Amino acid sequence: MKLELREITKRFGDFTANDAISITVESGTVHALLGENGAGKSTLMNVLFGLYDADGGQILLDDEPVTFAGPGDAMAAGIGMVHQHFMLVPVFTVAENVMLGHEQVKGPAKMLDVAAARAKVRELSDRFGFDIDPDAIVENLSVGAQQRVEIIKALSRDAKVLILDEPTAVLTPQETDELLEIVRQLRDSGTAVVLITHKLREVKAVADTITVIRRGKVVGTAEPSASQEELASLMVGRDVSMTVDKDEAQVGDTMLEVSDLTVVDEDSQVTVLDNVSFEVKRGEILAVAGVQGNGQTELAEAILGVIAASSGSVRLDGDELTGRSIRDNLEAGIGFVPEDRTEDGVVATFTVANNLILDLYQGAPYSRRGAIDPKVVTSHAEEQVERFDVRTTSIEALTGSLSGGNQQKVVLARELARDLKLLIASQPTRGLDVGSIEFVHKRIIEERDKGVAVIIVSSELDEVYALADRIAVMYHGRIVDIVEPDTDRDTLGLMMAGAHGDEEEAA
CATH class of the missing domain: 3.40.50.300 (P-loop containing nucleotide triphosphate hydrolases)
Structure with missing residues (x-):
């Protein structure tokens, strides 16, 4: 036909x-x-x-x-x-x-x-x-x-x-x-x-x-x-760089410390995170690599507090996060880009303007004496829409009417609008075009260069190599190893499949 x-x-x-x-x-x-x-x-x-x-x-x-x-x-x-x-x-x-x-x-x-x-x-x-x-x-x-x-x-x-x-x-x-x-x-x-x-x-x-x-x-x-x-x-409509331009990381002291973090799924009683330990310093990007379904999603959610830890510790800038509410952890300085934007990132029936203040509306200048200030919300939305090139007919358009990539931009714009200590981004460029990917990568590097500790969870190896200062490889809920970004793809691929150690074990 x-x-x-x-x-x-x-x-x-x-x-x-x-x-x-x-x-x-x-x-x-x-x-x-x-x-x-x-x-x-x-x-x-x-x-x-x-x-x-x-x-x-x-x-x-x-x-x-x-x-x-x-x-x-x-x-x-x-x-x-x-x-x-x-x-x-x-x-x-x-x-x-x-x-x-x-x-x-x-x-x-x-x-x-x-x-x-x-x-x-x-x-x-x-x-x-x-x-x-x-x-x-x-x-x-x-x-x-x-x-x-x-x-x-x-x-x-x-x-x-x-x-x-x-x-x-x-x-x-x-x-x-x-x-x-x-x-x-x-x-x-x-x-x-x-x-x-x-x-x-x-x-x-x-x-x-x-x-x-x-x-x-x-x-x-x-x-x-x-x-x-x-x-x-x-x-x-312009030249686009297909590589990430970044300077060497200026690493500071430890911002995030995860110790023996274990999560057991309540329904299946399966251990999805098994004694995970690592740290992320100020001004560095730790990329978490692995075949999807090996605990990366649960790791990001456990740090924020979306799912409860069965045991272990998560400390941000010296303060314990486990057992606290998600709001408390966000207010402690965590920015969170969830893996599934439609389920966890935006409220489809809210306007673009309202989605951009979902974790900001309770404080000044967005609300005063318990009432949201519409002028401030409008000004903030217009600024973020322009800054992140969100393609929408209006800031009053329902977010569900936007394309998937533009919904992702709304999530990123909201999370990067705050002063952060830690940015956790799961699949940050999923559904984005090359121009938007270039922009998002630049913004993530900017956060790193401001001294923010950054965790990137990505199934795209090109993205992992482009952004990472260190790479943590996960398999069956454990961190197999944390390696440098010059590790070759074959070795990384073997680690993602669970092979690690001497040549006989890898074979």
Whole structure:
């Protein structure tokens, strides 16, 4: 199926999200839409999928104009979409999710034909090597597996065009590689794939055609052979440094001291942190590396007090943190960027302005005599939105209406607005484009250079190497070792897999 968008325009009030955008997607190809956060990529695809009505332009399938009153019309025409934030019912099985909204019935009683849905899941899973159990409960699946369920949903409805909206924003590197292989298989089977992303490596790995969108307009096309620097420049409209420029750390005395920290999961009684000990000094960045699920998330949350320590000690600037409230620890000088921004970082139904003061509103100058000062809140929000280049129609817009990357910028802007002693950032650039990543890395280095102790938890090894003054490697809830940032990748990879010590053990 050939898909053509001609002069698509979409406005929200005075804001033009899509300005006369034209693209053509051929069957059996991967067409990448590359652009910054808030460039208009997802809006364009929401128009195509029938979620928004266009203010101008045409959609053509096999050279015939079509109009969609909603996603049902788009799916009936052979268009499927996997959204950045999955549209799954967590307590349903895979088969139940796949048949939802497209239910088949059998017999005089018109009972739901769950067996047919199971068979469809198995058939598609086997064809593409998804390894998905149709009877698995969705909330028990990994994020990568949930995404494969979304793809199965689309393919079960005979999608000839599959839209993947920021598909790797919440995936681990291993899950990302698996997804890219799936994209190749879909392309080779004749499916037209529209890949919405801002990740240059992925574009170069799978795209046949690249269209670059900047601030709602098509600013150019490129071949996958183009360099990352060329693609980044097209995206951002300026030269972008692909490396982190930093001076040698000026390390001070110990700011954070973690001793024998142990956390046992209350539900499973599994030890997720096992006698973890380390320290972070003023003016240094300790990067925590490891395959996701080895205790990094729990470590960050235990330091702040989100989860309770079973035993051990966490001391910040000499003061004990364990047993204290999260608010007390934040007020002690901790900045915290959570791993999951949608669940723990922002309140989607609050405005951008209110999200920017979530941990500030109780004190001066944001409130006086128990009442929030709206002028101060507005001034603060306008300053932070400009400083962090948050793409929003207004500071009064609901944060949930922002793209994932712009929600991340709101979290970072809020946490870095305070005077900090310790910054903990889990996956700080997840979902950000290259220009924003460059900016965030600079801000993190600035915090370090001001004497703040910094802990970075990242599944991106490039980010670990770029930022770290020391690297702590975690495996099965323990710190395997703390090494220098010149440690080679092979050695680090072995440590992340649990091998450490002499050559015989590593082998």
